Structures are given as structure tokens and as C-alpha cells.
Amino acid sequence: MNQQPVDVNERDIIQSIERGFAVLLTFDAELPNPTLAEIAARTRYSRPAVRRILLTLQHLGYVVGTGTRWSLTPRVLTIGQHFAATHGIVEIAQPHLLRLAEATQESASLAQLDGIDVVYVARVQVRRVLSVAVDVGSRVPAHATSMGRVLSAWAPADQVAAVIDAGLPRLAEKTITDSVTFRQSLHDVRRQGYAVVESELEDGLLSASVPVWDAHGDVVAALAYSSTVVRITAERVVAEVVPLMLETSDAIRRDLAATPTTRQTLAPNSRDGFY
Numbered sequence: 001m002n003q004q005p006v007d008v009n010e011r012d013i014i015q016s017i018e019r020g021f022a023v024l025l026t027f028d029a030e031l032p033n034p035t036l037a038e039i040a041a042r043t044r045y046s047r048p049a050v051r052r053i054l055l056t057l058q059h060l061g062y063v064v065g066t067g068t069r070w071s072l073t074p075r076v077l078t079i080g081q082h083f084a085a086t087h088g089i090v091e092i093a094q095p096h097l098l099r100l101a102e103a104t105q106e107s108a109s110l111a112q113l114d115g116i117d118v119v120y121v122a123r124v125q126v127r128r129v130l131s132v133a134v135d136v137g138s139r140v141p142a143h144a145t146s147m148g149r150v151l152s153a154w155a156p157a158d159q160v161a162a163v164i165d166a167g168l169p170r171l172a173e174k175t176i177t178d179s180v181t182f183r184q185s186l187h188d189v190r191r192q193g194y195a196v197v198e199s200e201l202e203d204g205l206l207s208a209s210v211p212v213w214d215a216h217g218d219v220v221a222a223l224a225y226s227s228t229v230v231r232i233t234a235e236r237v238v239a240e241v242v243p244l245m246l247e248t249s250d251a252i253r254r255d256l257a258a259t260p261t262t263r264q265t266l267a268p269n270s271r272d273g274f275y
Contacts, residue, residue: 016053019045023053024062024076033069089212089220090122092255097124100225100248104241108248109134109224110212113151113159116166118142121221140201143168143182144175146209147222149195153186154211154219160186174199194242196234204228208237210245215257223249 026034026042034042040050054070057063061075093110100108101124110122117139125134134140142148142163152160160183168177176182189195194210201207206229212221225241232241 019043019049020053020057023050024057024072027063027070027072033066033071035068036070039070088259089252089256092259093122093212093221093223093252094124096248096252096255097122097223100124100223100244101126103244104225104227106225106227106231109147109226111147111151111209111222111224112220113142113148113155114139116142116163118145118148118151118222141169141171144171144197144200145224146195146197146207147224149185149189149197150209150211150222151219153189153195171201172199172203172205176200194238194245196237196242198229198234204230206232206234206237208242208245210242210249212249213253215253220256223252 022043022045023039026039031038031042036047036050036054039045039054040047043050045053054063054065058065061073063070064073090110097108097110105126107123107125109120109124111118111120113119118141120134120136120138120140123134123136140148142152148163152163164179164182168175168179168182170177176185185195194208196206196208198206205226207224207226209222209224211219212223214220223245225237225245227237
């Protein structure tokens with residue numbers, strides 16, 4: 001299901017919270033242990049402002065300072081834990097992903113659209129096929145992935161426009177960079193019910209995705225399979241893998257329909273996911 005953003009007046013935005021998340025998001029594979037100066041440079045906030053934000057986050061237990069460098073603490077994982085606990089599809093999909101991975105001997109994933117990116121929300125990794133490590137929470141561009149193609153195909157027009165307006169940069173040999181061609185690819189995905197993308201995110205990467213529907217007929221996620229052109233052809237993926245994926249997607253849909261609509265929530269005094 002594609003949630004529509006709520007119209008918000010600029011006066012209702014709490015800038016300190018916005019800045020706090022901006023600082024947290026500077027911690028990544030390139031800057032796992034940044035200095036205050038590096039965070040200030042990336043966020044373009046003043047050093048005194050970054051210092052206050054870091055000290056606040058340290059007080060809350062989300063970061064820790066060692067010498068001149070800062071790092072995240074395990075407490076940040078609780079944000080993801082709360083997402084999983086309140087979005088039943090993650091728990092429901094996991095055993096289905098495992099069975100799909102076992103049947104294909106390739107990685108299986110569940111992803112959702114977040115702005116112009118696709119975010120992995122569940123994953124069973126059999127072997128690494130991307131040059132970078134991919135795990136739950138990883139983000140990839142929507143325009144160059146089979147997951148993004150599927151999610152965009154059933155997304156509202158304004159979300160598709162946002163993906164296009166952000167630019168369609170060439171990331172690999174066959175990346176679609178033309179907006180007309182991109183829109184036509186979304187039409188094709190809706191018509192055939194799946195997407196197969198080859199060498200658009202990375203040269204040699206081959207992936208397939210199908211939509212996951214809920215009981216109300218909304219697309220709530222994309223189910224994905226990934227391999228390489230060395231191990232399988234796109235034609236074989238369509239003939240052999242896509243039918244398994246469609247069966248898996250339908251099984252997830254049935255389980256979603258059989259699950260109570262009240263979402264699971266964490267107990268007020270539950271542990272934060274580490275001991």
C-alpha cells in the first residue's frame with residue numbers, strides 16, 4: 001500500500017528533530033566513525049549545532065563519542081525493531097522468503113518504496129551478487145531495480161513523477177535514463193505482472209520482482225530475486241523463477257488476509273532488542 005504524505009505546514013515542522021535525524025543519517029559505510037567536523041561538512045550545520053545534537057543523541061543512548069570520533073550504538077537497531085513489530089508483513093514474509101531462496105538457491109528479498117529509493121525490509125541472502133553488501137535497511141535507486149520498477153508501476157502518479165524528476169542517472173550498461181522509456185517500462189510491468197531487470201543497477205546483475213498484494217488489493221511490497229547473468233539468463237528467470245515468485249507472493253497475500261488487522265505492538269516495558 002502506498003501511503004500518501006500528509007500536507008504539513010512549515011510552521012509545524014520541529015527543526016531540531018529534523019536536524020537530529022540528518023545527523024544520524026550521516027553514519028554510513030563511508031563514514032562509520034565520523035568526526036564532528038565531518039558531520040558538520042556533510043550536513044552543512046554549524047559545528048556548535050552538531051555538537052549539541054551529538055551530545056543529545058549520546059544522552060539518549062544512540063551515539064557514543066570516543067576521542068574525536070563518534071559511532072552509533074546498538075540502540076539505533078530498536079527503530080528497525082519497532083518497524084518490524086508494527087508491520088506484520090515482515091514477520092509473515094520471512095518463512096516464504098526462506099523457501100523461495102531454498103528453491104532457487106539465490107537471495108530473496110522484500111522491499112518497499114521510500115521516496116525515490118527502494119528499501120529492503122526483509123531478506124534471505126544466499127550469496128552476494130552486488131558489489132556492496134545488502135541487508136535489511138539498505139537503499140537502492142528505484143529507477144534501476146526490478147523492485148523499484150514493480151513498486152513504481154503501482155504507485156500514485158506523483159511518486160512516479162518524483163522518481164523521474166530526481167533524475168534517472170546511468171548506473172550500469174543498460175540503465176534506463178529516458179523518462180518516456182521508463183514510463184513505458186512501468187506500463188509493461190503492470191501488463192505482465194512482474195519485472196525483470198538486467199545490468200541496470202550493476203553490470204551483470206540480473207533481478208526479478210513481483211508485487212505483493214494485501215487483502216484490499218493494494219501493493220504493499222515487492223518480492224525480489226537476484227542473481228547474475230553468469231549463472232542464469234533473463235529468459236530462464238521468466239520461465240522458471242517468476243512462476244515460483246508469483247506463487248510465493250500469493251502465499252504471502254493469503255497469510256496477510258488471515259492475519260488479524262490489529263498490528264502487533266511492543267509492550268511498554270519490553271527490552272530494546274539487545275541484552
